[in-house]
Amino acid sequence: MEEENKEILTAEVEEKRNQVLREYANFSFSSALEEVNRLLAEEKNYSKKLSLMAAKSWILRNEIYAAINDPYISALSEVENTNIFDGLDDDEYNEFDSLFDDSADGKSEEN
Secondary structure, eight states, rough: OOHHHHHHHHHHHHHHHHHHHHHHHTTTTTHHHHHHHHHHOOOOOOHHHHHHHHHHHHHHHHHHHHHHOOOOOGGGGGGOOOOTTTTOOOOOOOGGGTTOOOOSSSSOOOO
């Protein structure tokens, strides 16, 4: 019975971790890590804190992997061999859009 509870908890934590990662999918590793650290410092709920620590671990692990194997990855959603970001809209605004566009929403303004 206790082993079944561990599996359920693991699935719940994994789902919450994936929700956090999806929220920051278009952020760079360092920006996403800053946001997760901020949330982690504020969070009091054990379950949510555990999912934030899992997200932090995922970000750090994949940041190291990307630095070694693919330094051109600029956002979490660009990490290969994961289905966490399946179904996300690729046309969403991300922080790198501001480098190439003057408008705040990531879309060009028409005159």
